[in-house]
Amino acid sequence: MNRKYKMIIIFSFLFLFSNELELFAKSIDDEININNRTRVISQNIRCLVCQNQSIDESNSELAKDLKILIREKLIAGVSNEEIYGYLRERYGDYILLKPPLNLNTTLLWFLPFIVLIFGSILIFKIIKSNQK
Template identity: 50%
Template sequence: MIRRNYSLFAAFVILLGLHAAPAFAVNPDEMLADPKLEDRARDISQELRCLVCQNQSIDDSDADLARDLRILVRERLVAGDSNEEVIDYIVERYGDYVLLNPPLKPETYILWVSPAVLAFLALIAVIAFYRRKQREDGAGPKSLSAQEQKRLDEILGTSQDRS
């Protein structure tokens, strides 16, 4: 009976874990009273990078700068800006790097090209490693000279006539 209860408890905990919603860093005091504006603020926050965490949106980050940016987004929305105007305002202040999906333009080419270049360099390194390993494995002499074979046979005690 006790074993069955543990199984049920474990199943319950697993199900709760599977249904857990992602935790957002937005504090209740930051949220807007208007649900439509709050939804717009969340949409915008998902597009903006936390400049401290760098791989999180400001909506997911607990950093102070991310909180300041979330508040700034909401202030701009309350002031009547459109989503694009809010994003443009923040990009103007922080640059294209603040966007999780930066636009393709000359200033951001390095952001778009660097993953492919790094993957290509890694591929070259792997190929070079395996070629060098093959050369080292096959670098030894293919056959022993007659004198070397005679000495080896003496050491091993298998003196055989190799004519």
């Protein structure tokens, strides 16, 4: 009886401990994960008060605040897309270094590939017509 109790206590202790350990490991993982995600997002956000820099590269006050904000939002469990959306709502598309695909940017995203396709057809024709 006594032994049984001891066993239970030890096991529950171990169980508790392992849980702690797991949590601890998880928190380190989370930390690294959050840091990486903050960097990735920062690299895609324009520093509005600088010249052609992302907030990741910039040391301006606004850039620092934005980086802190992004970090906090990530810790609170906000998704990357929601953060982009949040900033976009306040500062416009201008703040995103990767322009979103919408009516304004259709030409921007598709023109190179349209030209490539038409060019390929043309070149194929030219090569064909120059064959022996």
